[in-house]
Structures are given as structure tokens and as C-alpha cells.
Amino acid sequence: MQSFRTELENPVVEKDIIDLEQKIRDFREGKIHDEKFKSLRLARGVYGQRQPGVQMVRIKLPFGKVTFKQLLKIADISDEYASSNLHLTTRQDIQIHYVSLERTPELWAKLEQDDVTLREACGNTVRNVTSSPASGIDPQEVFDVSPYAHAVFAFFLRNPICQEMGRKFKISFSSSEADTAFSFIHDLGFIPKVKFENGQEVRGFKVMLGGGLGAQPALAHVVHEFLHEDQIIPYTESVIRVFDRYGERNNRNKARLKFLIQKIGLEEFLRLVDEERIANKVKSYKIDRDAVPQPEAPGVVKYPEVEITNPARYKHWRATNVFEQKQKGFFGVYIKVEVGDIPTAQARQLVDAISPYVADEIRITQNQGLLLKFAREEALPHLFNGLSALGLAAPGFDSVADVTTCPGTDTCNLGISNSMTLSKVLEDVVYSEYEDLIYNRDIKIKISGCMNSCGQHGLAHIGFHGSSLKAQGKVLPSVQVLLGGGIVGDGIGRAADKITKVPAKRATTVLRAVLNDYQANTNDNELFNDYYDRQGKDYFYQLLKPIADLTTLQDDEFVDWGHEETFATAIGVGECAGVVIDLVATLIFEAEEKFGWARQAFDDNRFADSIYHSYSVFISAAKALLLDKGVNSSTHAGIIREFDVQYVATGEIELSGSTFDELILQINKNEPSEQFAAQYLQQAESFVQTVKAKREALIQL
Template sequence: MQSFRTELENPVVERDIIELEKKIRLFREGQIPEEKFRSLRLARGIYGQRQPGVQMIRIKLPYGKMTLEQWKRISDVSDEFSTGNLHLTTRQDVQIHFVSLDRTPELWSKLDLDDITIREACGNTVRNITASDRAGIDPQEPFDVTPYADATFRYFLRNPICQDMGRKIKMSFSSSDADTAWSFMHDMGAIPKVRIVNGEEVRGFKVLVGGGLGAQPYLAHVAHEFLEADQLIPYIESVLRVFDRHGERASRHKARMKFLVQKLGFEEFSRLVAEERIANKVKSYPIDAEAWPDVELPAADVTLPAYTIKDAQKYEAWKATNAFRQRQADYYAAYVRVPLGNISSVISRQLVEALRPAVANDVRVTANQGLLLKYIQPAHLPYVFSVLETAGFAEPGFDSIADITACPGTDTCNLAISSSTGISTALELVIAEEFPDLVYNKDIKIKISGCMNSCGQHGIASIGFHGSSLKSGGKVLPALQVLLGGGIVGDGVGRVADKVIKVPSKRGPDVLRTLLRDYEANAQQHEKFNEYYDRQGEKYFYDLLKPLTDLGTLEDEDFVDWGQGDKFATAIGVGECASVVIDLVATLLFEGEEKLQSGKIALDEKQYADGIYHSYSTFVQTAKALLLGEGVSCNTQTGIINDFDKHFVETGKWPLDGSFKTLVLQINQNEPSESFAKEYYQQAADFYQQAHAFRNQAAAVTAQ
């Protein structure tokens, strides 16, 4: 590949980009194993697609925020490196597809010109931190969570404690008890609370831990009903340390936080978290929310360009369903429905320029794949609608039953079983043509995923679908698993949808028609859908939909998935949501050496807590290499530490005064002082050198 260099204002980012280019070159030359390289590129937001030879790039937008300049920059980058499409995700990211691996360093450098990162957007890291899109303008919020979400994002970006965990970590900040960021389904979730102490208002958070969707959904545990705001980041750090040390690493299907909490029990998990506090970089992390920069507002006396509204009736529906008055009483905010989360770079630039005079320089990507425009003067709402109408993005019914959330499915994802985008389009058509009044219904949510992993959040939908397959007459056909009854209760309480029945995918529209007609006919006055579901019970809906499962009436089209021309066949690739376990001894020793080098850099820069954690990682990676050399495989860092004592120290293979466990776990027995950091680093360096000598000696004996 051609060497690429850039001069960026941020030397940390520049070092990252140059390192990425170097690793790509070494991978191309065959000097880095493919599985190891996969882990490295994922942590840089570079994700393999279903189509070979190209990458999906995930752009990390903390709490979904884009300035207008960033939106334009992403559009320009998509044109130059991708296909000119921006895909908005349920994690408030933006993804672009079909990117050449060799061009990713240059792509990253172009994004950084407007302070946009792809670092840790994928892989076994702290993923994008999401938040209620209304944060800062929510009439129900006790305070704006944006500064706290932002501080959390910045604190854990490049933090050594979360660079190579057993699995990914997802966090959310809700703006109020309405819990619109779904704290109950995250590894960690925070809901703002206020208490009065000695006549003073004290900010804090209700903190939840261990939630998750996927094939086995779990609702999160309440860790703190009220944790003072300055204690939030130290608590998160302690949790991540426990997850890194005790979390599963061999089986990715059991490696999420929810499984560790289940395995240990929440009481023991909490005890281990408390043990880690002494090792934390900080014991208190106050955030000066009052110093948070003001939003750049549109000029109060701006003169807008001339405009016309083509459909006045649609404008009234749009205003009723997509706009709301902010807690700042003089302003409105307006949502933009983005079908399937896809918006072109051309339309994006058109919107940026046309909207600039009328909206704040703070656009939020929403968790249902739309956009939120803020600080619109009431008199400017018609103009904003006209701009959206001209661009083809003025449909009413944001976050209604008509606004379906769907992952990309088989369009690009390796794990997808059947199409989610095709069925989503078909279901939206059913609502538009047969149930048009439901555009005002924001009670019922429809969410679709291409597989059981719930990237489309089907597990918390009122009506959810995930891709599957069925067999009939020796042939395979695309299918949909139907789930009902999921959603938000509030204040950290959620509902996981029930798996009710599986039907051929082409019958998805009939499923929706049947459910909605039954609800319209039999629901009591003002009875919400989930209330109706609870009253009737799962068996009622199974019987209601059972006729649609009859495989004796299949037609040829039932064997072709939505939007496809060929007969259906399951073609699931290797998922890349986490790195694969590396069992090459030399590679692990090399990683140990890299951790040691990172530790030295951190000490030189007086970042003692970071240096200590790099030293800890050196111990673990090096011990793992030696154990694998003896044929011993471990699935947790704790297991590695214990097994090293068992197979090396206790057998006399490794002379050590005391146990390896005692040596390594000094990390959570000491404050991160300069003296301990330097002493611990030297012990790790000595251990690595001894390991290198041990391996060389073993190789020499084998050669004889």
C-alpha cells in the first residue's frame, strides 16, 4: 500500500492514524496474523462487511451530536471514500460502507479535521456512549446530562483499562425518568436525579448495571438509587476493571457484562467493584456543568430565504407529531424521519446549508435512526418544514408506529439471516396505506433485526421481528420471529418482548395487519397496546397468528427474501462484534512487549494510573503466552493468574517469592502513586524478560 502521512493538530490522533497505517502495512506483508489484525482494526472503527474486500466504517458521535460542519464533513468523506450514503444507527453513530481498508488512515485524518473520531467505535471497547436526544432541551429533565455523557466518553477513550476487554461495553444516559435512552438494556445506564441536602441541590444518578439484549435479554440491576455526580466516572472505572479481569474471553456468546453479573451474583460483583476503588485513577471526578459551552444558536433577527409549503395538511401533521416545545420556552425542536436511517451526502449538504439560518449548530442523531433539530423559533417552523419537504424528508409520525427501526440486515452485515430493510419498507407501506391515522400513535413501536442479536432492538419492541429461517419440502425459506410486549416502563424499568411465533418472512405484512385489526376491534377505550397484550396473554396472540404459519400454502415467492431476486439461502459469516481469542504464543509475547512499551510511555508522561494498568496487562498477556506454550488455555484474566501459579509457580518451573497472584494483584491493593507505578512497572518488565528467556530456553531444548 502507498504510505500516507498527515499533519494534524492533535498529536494523539496523528499517532493513532500513523499506527493504523503501519499495522495495515504489516498485515499486508503477512507479519500480523489475520485474527490479531481484526481485533486491532475493530478498535479503530473498521468493520468487515458481508461483501469481501471492503469495510464498514463506524463514525463515533458521542450522544449522537453533530455540528453542521461535522455533518458536512462526514458527507464529504462519504463521497470521497464510500458510496455517498450516510447510515444513522440505533447507537447514534453514522456508518459508511464499501470502504477500502488501505484508505482508512486517510479517511480518519479527513474526519479529524472537524474533530470526528472512529476510535473504539467497534471491538472489545467502550462503544459509543448514547444519550436521550432531548438532553439539554427536555422539559422533563432535572438537569442536562450532556456534559456528563461527554466527560464519560472522553475519560474512557484510549483508556488502557478498556482497550481489549472480553467484549464490548455499552452505556447510556437518559435525560429523565422517562428513560428514553433505555438504561435497563445497557451494560451501564444512568438516569439523572436531584436531592436536596442541607438546603442545597445535589446532582446524582440512578445507576444500572448488567442489562443487555441479544439472543438472551437481561434487565439491568440497580447498582445505586442515587450516586452523586462526581462519583459516577470512578464507579464506572471500577466496574470496567472488574469486567476486564473476571469477564469471559474464550466464548464470545458468554462474554457480556450481563453474563458476568449472572455468574458471580450481583452481591459478589458489587464487592469486587468496591475492591477496585483504591486503584482508580481518580476517587472523585467533578464535572463543571455550568462551564459547559453554550449551544451556538441561530441569529434572532435572521432573514430567511423565500419558501413555499407544497402540502399544508402534511405540515400540520408534521408539526403535531415531529415538533415539540423545548424547556427553553421560546424555542421548538423538530425531529426528522430518516427511513431506515439512510440519507445521502448530497441531501445532507443541501440540508446543512438550508437549515443553518434556522437551527442550532447542534444536530442529534436519534436512537431510532432519525435526526433532531434544535432551537427553532416558532415563526421559523414552516421554513424548516419547507426545507425538509423539498429534500423529501418531511414525513410526519416521528417515533410513531409508522417510523420503524431496522438494522442493515443482509444488506451488509455478516451475521444477518434475512432482510430487515426489505420487510421494514413493506410494513411501513401497510401502515401508510391501510392505517394512516396511526401516524399519530407513539405508543406502539415496531423494531426489526436481521438476526437474534437485536441491533434493531426488536427485544424491546411492542411489535418486534428478527430474521430467521424455516424448512419446507427440503428447501429453506426466509422467516421472521415475531415478538410482542416489549418497551419502556420508566425510571430504569423495562419490558423484554416475548417470542410468540415464527412465520415465513413474506407473511410479515399479514402479521401486522392481523395484530392491528385485532387491537382496533377488541382493545378497551384508551388501552395501550402492551396493556392489551398483557390482558389477552401470549397464548391468545399465538393462536391469533397461528394460521400464518401454515407451510402447506407456500408459493414460490415465499422462498425469495425481501428485495432479492434469487432463492433464499442462509449465508451467515463470522461476526466481528468482538476480537477472536489469539492462541499464538509469539503473538501474545509480542503483545506483552507492546503493553510494556505503552507503560513506559505513560510513566514518562506522568500518567501513573495508566502506566500501572499497562504493566498489569503485561503480566497477564505474558503469563497467557507461557500457559498456552504448555497447552493450558484460560478463559478469564483471573483464570490466567490462578493457572500460572498452578502450572508454573507451584510446580517449581518458575521461581517466585510468594504467589503470582499476590504479585499481579498488587494493582488493586495500592493507590496509583508514582512510586508504586515505577516499582510495579519494573516487576512487569522483569517478568517479561524472564518469560522471554524461558521461551528461548524451551525452544533450544526442543531443537536438540
């Protein structure tokens, strides 16, 4: 494990990886509490699997961009450390499975050699920043949002304000009003806009705030019709600061930003955001528009004549999987990837097959496919043949036949019923019985293994999520059926309605019933959701009610898709975010560790970072003493309030004529200057010493 210490060029990354190695060792030796260690590894992309003793590793690929070399490196890593498979996610990441915990630092170090990171791919952090996969080549876009997504990713990576939030935070950039990055389900969603001032083009974004799916979907609020491009990072920073201070931390089911906005109201939330701006690291942040250059297109080559292996299928593929880019003469080519899985051997063959014909940049799509760029028209037959040989030329990308799914019970702790096999079965139904619908890009089918919507069932026109039912004294695998979700456009979206719950083995019957009714009763050129609205929710409940009848169950319906044994629910503890640490000694140790980070940041002239680390010192130390009194506040704001009530107002702790609120909340009343950073650092150090002395006195009692 020593090799990565000399091979990495970035000392910050190297320190990160060495720290993970040491923390793993400390955890194995019993020096770190399990929940603290879980939080630490999650923030480094290491997630416990359903199978005991192994990990899922999530590889963070900002806006889904990966080069041929990076894809090959990830394939090599999966062969050496995982299960020789790459899983594409709905957040444009790649996941590998069955990794030994002890090998994750070495794995991470090797990935970093090709500029690939695991950092903050999981946990209570800013997750992967996503964008429309076609950004940069989208004929509808007003400008390329890729550099903006990259800037946001880079600014918040390792940023102290978002390392230990109450819950994860998701950001997206759509390339146009088509909103193909789903701004309305994100904590912050950005849609590009242009206006003209004095004859000059000015770039900005429509800003959507507080969206989310999960068990309780919420559609985002429009908070800016036009926010200048230089303000998107300062605004995002202010939002995250408020979320970190006021967001729920004990009940993870109520800890997302959408619940905080529901609790205090949008107007109050926006007031707090405005109040935080003085503390921001930057008041304006100019985006480098050239930070993500377009990849070099293949040179002009006279391709040899080639015979199409399957002319009819090529026609379908060309109609559904290929589009002309905004760069005339070039085409984008989508690859439909069944259940998002690419075996490593197939990944290498894919790179060999496509590299002569497309640019060296692949984008992972939100429906678990791939997008290739800058193919010339004469190269398309060669691409089709090459993809066909690999089983990757299925037509119907992003159509009814392209079902999105999460891993479900295959590997996820939270999975209730199978989603991967069900996805394949539903696709087979479409291809074999509704071939004309492979051209239909209006209807989207999405599946999640549970209600948390990793497969995005909550925004599907036809959605399913894993569940269970009881019948005949036994439990059987089931799916909740949802209808009517989807994109409206320009930040407006629809959350799908729950219709009924049926045995999982009847999901195919549900799909047939809905598609048959749609074909029989839709008006000319009527979109699915217009047809759904016209018929009404109760119409579909009555349509599907006979399918939900449990008096006609067969024995095989007690066995889930892809399984041979009788179904039993086996839900583990979810790790989509860390768990609160309630150990007093651990919190005091954390406060001292964070003080070291604050001191180091100050010495490096990173004054804003030093100030936020000092703020975290106050919070950890105060929480430690509150726990001694059995007070476990669920927010930073609550900790501040309770510390004044329990210790300052009672005279147990004196703070030089100040309340704790006044002391700690200097942070949002001062510019992040060197002078204030020095003062705040000294105050944090003094506070920790006071807390330690109080704690030692309490122990002696």
C-alpha cells in the same frame, strides 16, 4: 498518505493513525496474525462487511451530536472513500460502507481535522456513549446530561483499562425518567436525579447495571438510587476493571457483562467493584457542566410569508414531529429518516435547507432519525417546505409508522434475512392502511436482521428478527415475531416475548393481524402492552398460528424481501468484537509492546495508565506460557489462577517468594502512586524476561 502527518494538531491522534497505517502494511506483509489485526482495526472503527474486500467504517459521535460542518465533512468523506451514503445507527453513530482497508488511515486523518473520531467505535471497547437526543432541550429533564455523557466518552477514550476487554461495553444517559436512552438494556445506564441538602441542589444519577439485548436479553439491576455526579466516572472505572479481569474471553456468546453477573452473582460482582476502587485513576471526578454548551439559537428574523405546500400534511407533521423545548419560544424538530439512510447529496441539501432556521447542532436519534434544535415558531413553515422538497417531512416520527432497522443482509456479516426492505414495506402498510396510527407514539416496531438485536427488536412492542425455516426440502427466509417489549420508565423496561416464527414475506400479514386485533379489542386509552398483558402470550400465538402454517407456501416466499434469487443462508463471522489470540510468539511480542506503553506512560507521569499497562504485560506473558501447556483460560482471573497452578506451585518458575496472584493483584491493593507504578513496572519487566527465558528453554527441548 503523508499529508495527515503534518496536518493533525493532536500528536496522540496522529500517532494512532500512523500506527494503523503501519499495522495495515504489516498485515499485508504477513507480519501480524489475522485475528490480532482484526482486533486492532475494530478498535479503530473498521469493520469487515458481508461483501469481501471492503470495510464498513463506523464514525463515533458521542451522544449523537454533530455540527453542520462535521456532517458535511462526513458526506465528503463518504463521496471520496465510500458509497456516497450515510447510515444512522441506533447507537447514534454514522456508518459508511464499501471502504478500502488501505484508505482508512487517510480517511480517519481527514475526519479528525473536524474533531470526528473512529477510535473505539467497534471492538471490545467502551462503545459510543449515548444519551436521550433531546437532552439539553427536553422539557422533562431535571438537568442536561450531555456534559456527563461527553465526560465519560472522553475519560475512557484510549484508556488502558478498556482497550482489550472480553466484549464490548455500552453506556447510556437518559435525560429524564422517561428513559428514552433505554438505561435498562445497557451495561451501565444513568438517569438524572436531584436532591436537596442544606437548601442546596445536589445532582446525581440512578444507576442501572448489567442490561443487554442480543439473543438472551437481560434487564439491568438498580445498583444506586442516587450516585453523586462526582462519582459516576470512578464508579464506571471500577465496573470496567472488574469486567476486564473476570469477563469471559473465549466464548463471545457468553462474554457480555450480563453473563458475568449471572455467573458470580450481583452481590459478589458489587463486592469486587468496591475492592477495585483503590486502584482507580481518580476517587472523585468533577464534571465540567459547561463542556457541552447549548448551540447559539438563530437571531430574531422577520421571516417572509410562505405558502405551505401541503396544509394537511403540515398539520400531521407539526403534531408528530415538533415539540416545544424547555427554552420557551423555541421548538425541537424531528426528522424521520427512512431506514436511517441519507445519501450524501441529500445531506448537503439538508444543511442548506435548515441552516437559516435552526441552531448549528444536530442530534442523531436512537430510532435512526435526526433532531434539530432552537427553531422559532415562525420558521416552522419554512422548515417544513424545505424538508418536504427533500422527502424528509414524513409525519409520524417515533410512531408506529417509524420502523427502526439494522442494515441486515445488505452489508452485515451476521444478517440472516433482509431487514431494510422489510422496514419500508411495513411502513407502507401503516401509512396506507392505518393512517390514524401515525399519531400513536406508544407502539414501536423494530427489526433486526438476526437475533443480535442491533435494530433493538428485543425492546419493541412489535418486533421482528431475521431467521430461517425449512420446508419442502428447501430453506426459506423467515422472521421471529416478538411482542410486548418497551420502556416502563425510570430504569424499568420490558424484554419482548418470542411468539412464533413465520415466513418473512408474511411479516406484513402479522402486522395487520396484530394492529387489527389491537384496534378491535383494546379498551379506551389502553396502552399496547396493557392490552398485550391482558390478552396473554398464548392469545397472540393462537392469533398468529395460521400465518405460520407452512403447508400453504407460495413460490415467492422462498425469495427474501428486496431480492430476486431464491433464499440461501450465508452468515459470515461476526465482528462485533475481537477474537482471542492464541499464538505464543504473538503474545510475548504483545507483552513487550505493552511494556513499552507502560514505560512511556510512566515517563509522562500517567501513573495509573502505566500501572494498567504493566498489568496487561503480566497477563499477556503468563497466557503465552500457559498456551505452551495447552491451557487456554477464558478470563484474566483464570490466567492468574492457572499460572500459579501450572508454573509457580510446580517450581518451574520462582517469583521471589510470591505467588503470581499476589504479584499481579497488587494492582487493586495500592493507590496509583508514582512509587507503586515504578515498582510494578520493574516487576513486569522482570516477569517478561523470565517468561522469555522459559520459552526459549522450552523451544530448545
